[in-house]
Amino acid sequence: MDQTFVIVGAGHAGGQAASTLRMKGFEGKIIMLGDEAYVPYERPPLSKGLLSGDIDIERVYLRKPDWYAKKNVDLRVNTLVDTIDKDNKSLALADGSTVTYDKLLIATGTRVRKLNLPGEELEGIFYLRAIADTLAIQKRLKPDAKVVIVGGGYIGLEVAAVSAKMGCDVTVLEGLDRVMNRVVAAEVSAFYHDVHTSAGVKIMTGVGVTAYEGDGDVTHVVTADGARYEADLVVVGVGVIPNCEIAEAAGLTVDNGLVVDKFAQTSDPDIYAAGDVTNHPNALLGRRLRLESVQNAVDQAKTAANAMLGTLGEYAEIPWFWSDQYDLKLQIVGLSEPDDDVVIRGDPASRKFSVCYVRDGQFVAINTINNVKDFMGSKKLIAAGRKIDPALLADVDTPLKEM
Amino acid sequence: MAKIIITNRDGEKSEIKGEIGISLMENLRDNDYELEAICGGQCSCATCHVYISDNWIARTGERSDEENELLEELECMKEGSRLSCQVPFTAELDGLEITVAEDE
Numbered sequence: 352m353d354q355t356f357v358i359v360g361a362g363h364a365g366g367q368a369a370s371t372l373r374m375k376g377f378e379g380k381i382i383m384l385g386d387e388a389y390v391p392y393e394r395p396p397l398s399k400g401l402l403s404g405d406i407d408i409e410r411v412y413l414r415k416p417d418w419y420a421k422k423n424v425d426l427r428v429n430t431l432v433d434t435i436d437k438d439n440k441s442l443a444l445a446d447g448s449t450v451t452y453d454k455l456l457i458a459t460g461t462r463v464r465k466l467n468l469p470g471e472e473l474e475g476i477f478y479l480r481a482i483a484d485t486l487a488i489q490k491r492l493k494p495d496a497k498v499v500i501v502g503g504g505y506i507g508l509e510v511a512a513v514s515a516k517m518g519c520d521v522t523v524l525e526g527l528d529r530v531m532n533r534v535v536a537a538e539v540s541a542f543y544h545d546v547h548t549s550a551g552v553k554i555m556t557g558v559g560v561t562a563y564e565g566d567g568d569v570t571h572v573v574t575a576d577g578a579r580y581e582a583d584l585v586v587v588g589v590g591v592i593p594n595c596e597i598a599e600a601a602g603l604t605v606d607n608g609l610v611v612d613k614f615a616q617t618s619d620p621d622i623y624a625a626g627d628v629t630n631h632p633n634a635l636l637g638r639r640l641r642l643e644s645v646q647n648a649v650d651q652a653k654t655a656a657n658a659m660l661g662t663l664g665e666y667a668e669i670p671w672f673w674s675d676q677y678d679l680k681l682q683i684v685g686l687s688e689p690d691d692d693v694v695i696r697g698d699p700a701s702r703k704f705s706v707c708y709v710r711d712g713q714f715v716a717i718n719t720i721n722n723v724k725d726f727m728g729s730k731k732l733i734a735a736g737r738k739i740d741p742a743l744l745a746d747v748d749t750p751l752k753e754m
Numbered sequence: 755m756a757k758i759i760i761t762n763r764d765g766e767k768s769e770i771k772g773e774i775g776i777s778l779m780e781n782l783r784d785n786d787y788e789l790e791a792i793c794g795g796q797c798s799c800a801t802c803h804v805y806i807s808d809n810w811i812a813r814t815g816e817r818s819d820e821e822n823e824l825l826e827e828l829e830c831m832k833e834g835s836r837l838s839c840q841v842p843f844t845a846e847l848d849g850l851e852i853t854v855a856e857d858e
Contacts, residue, residue: 374786393794411794415784422786649792673798680798723820727800727827752827 354379356659357442357450359432359597360458361385363393364626364648364655366413368456371656373422382425382450384432384442389482390416395645397485398509399675403516404489408482435601437619454659457598457609457617457624458652461591461643466501470563476585479506491584494518499572499582501560503530505674506588508543512676515550522553522580524560524572526589534672534683536693539706539718546677591643593628606630608641613665615655625655634667635734636686646671669734671726678702682726685716685733694744696725705729707745712738728752756848763788763854772843778804778814778852779838787854795839800824803858806834806841807851814841814850828858 356372358365361383369381369391385391391413400406409415419426431445441451463478465471477488488510492498498514500507503525514521523530529540530547544554559575563585571579599605604618608630615623615631626648630641647670654666672683679702687708697704705725708716713736719726728751732739739754755771758781762768770785772778779802782789790801797820806814811834817825821840825831835855843850 370786374788395794413783418784645794646792649790671799673793673796675796680796682798723798724823724827726798727824 354453355451356381356454356456357452358383358456358458359435359442360456360460360594360626360628361387361389361391361426361428362458362460362626362648363391363413363645364458364460364652365456366391367649367652368458368625368656368659369419369422369424370414371653372660373424375657375660375662377660379453380425381423382452383419383427384430384444384450385426385428386431387481387483388428390414390419390426390428392482393645394480395673397482398479398506399513401482402485402489402492402510403513411482432597435597435603435622437601437603437622440621453621455622456652456655456659457595457622457628458626458648458655459594459597459628461593461627463587464590464592466560466587466589468560468562470565470569473563473565473569474567475565475569475583476563476587478587479510480591488584488586492517492519495520496583497581498522499524499580499585500588501572501585502526502588502590503554503556504533504588504590505531505672507586508547508676509674510586510588511547511552512550515547515552516677521551522555523547524558524574524580525554525556526559528556530554530556534687535681535718536687536691536706536708538693538695538699539681539720542699542720543676543679543681546679550677591627593641595628598622598624598628610639613667614658614663615651615666616658623655623659625651631666633670634665635669635736640686642670644670644672669730671730678721680719680721680723682719682723683716684719684726684729687716687718691715692741694741696745697722697747707741709739709741709744714739714744725751756843756845756850758843758847759849759851760787761851761853763856772847772850774843774845776843777839778836778841778843778850781843782838782854788857789838789854790857791839793839797821797824797837797840800828800837801857802838803828803830803855804836804838805832805853805855806836807853808834810834810847810850810852813846828855830855830858
């Protein structure tokens with residue numbers, strides 16, 4: 352009898368897994384359960400091209416909507432899973448129905464971390480994770496609108512860039528001492544701070560938001576120092592939380608994410624997981640971690656789908672990320688740490704340069720700005736975990752791939 | 755509909771009806787050819803690399819500087835190398851022959 356594979360979550364990882372299963376010849380039943388109204392789509396454009404209106408919704412879909420029917424994938428949108436019963440291999444859905452599985456993939460991703468401040472119920476305060484959020488923000492994003500962004504991370508700064516280009520009056524409120532504090536070196540933060548400031552964005556660092564004020568609609572954002580920032584809309588980007596509650600309730604091991612092994616298998620042999628929700632080992636990094644990235648969603652979903660079909664391949668990739676702001680393409684390979692030595696490669700004033708991170712002599716990570724050559728050249732080098740002379744890394748005339 | 759003749763990573767040749775007005779990458783993805791296209795068509799990652807067959811190279815247009823820089827870093831770059839997200843699929847490309855490059 353045909354097997355049934357169920358995928359909980361219709362995001363990037365879920366969509367990729369369904370595709371890989373069919374590509375690898377799986378002929379059984381695939382049921383994909385998604386809590387949003389859309390077919391699986393790419394999230395990066397939500398704070399970039401989709402928000403700016405440069406691209407249409409249809410272009411962010413991972414596969415065309417008719418792909419699912421054509422491939423006999425039973426995609427159920429607007430569908431929530433209440434519980435997983437792993438002993439009976441069944442799922443109880445919020446609509447009261449039951450779905451049974453032979454193998455299950457959990458790809459539930461993350462949800463935004465909410466601040467839950469006084470005034471949070473006011474209209475015009477947004478978080479950004481889904482298409483619906485982007486569309487809601489767009490309605491208020493008009494030239495001259497006063498936009499206050501809470502959080503100077505990737506999402507906050509990408510929204511700031513789009514808003515500034517649209518002619519909005521933009522203020523970014525960052526709680527730490529510099530933007531993108533957790534992900535890049537001070538030199539890169541300073542560069543981006545200047546770029547945004549030149550575009551007219553006001554960046555306030557070291558400020559904690561304490562409340563929103565307004566009457567129906569938000570009018571002000573209040574900070575701990577007593578300042579009040581006028582706002583027609585507020586976009587909050589202060590991180591995400593993995594959606595592992597149903598997995599935990601089912602008795603699966605959860606520890607900063609749903610714990611999987613290098614084959615994307617959870618503590619239950621018939622349940623797999625992929626994407627932002629997983630806490631997974633990475634032999635190249637020598638540790639476990641949870642990642643919020645497209646690359647991880649795609650690559651780990653492939654590993655999981657293959658494992659579900661009995662083909663075990665270890666998942667170990669050097670993580671990489673990107674962020675588009677204005678005309679700047681920021682790409683990140685590897686995971687830097689605050690104590691890493693920083694080597695600047697190129698001249699930031701040229702708006703094309705790289706910043707290399709060196710730990711105990713070893714080249715471990717890079718940020719490339721408008722420098723795809725270094726992005727590409729660094730991948731194998733970082734994966735190799737080699738020690739490289741910082742002076743050589745700083746020499747722009749020596750291509751990374753020749754080191 | 756215009757056709758695209760594709761050799762996949764296993765060396766198998768097949769044919770699809772291409773949709774005009776979207777990229778070659780989107781056409782390959784919608785038809786389940788193994789191709790990562792992780793950045794989603796931003797000319798950022800070189801995971802949608804294909805080889806255009808010799809007689810079609812000129813008709814698929816020129817690579818941008820950025821596309822060239824990405825491709826030049828690959829071990830397997832050849833004359834017909836393109837990032838398929840940067841090739842708009844048009845009616846003039848009816849019969850286009852390509853090979854999906856290996857995943858580096």
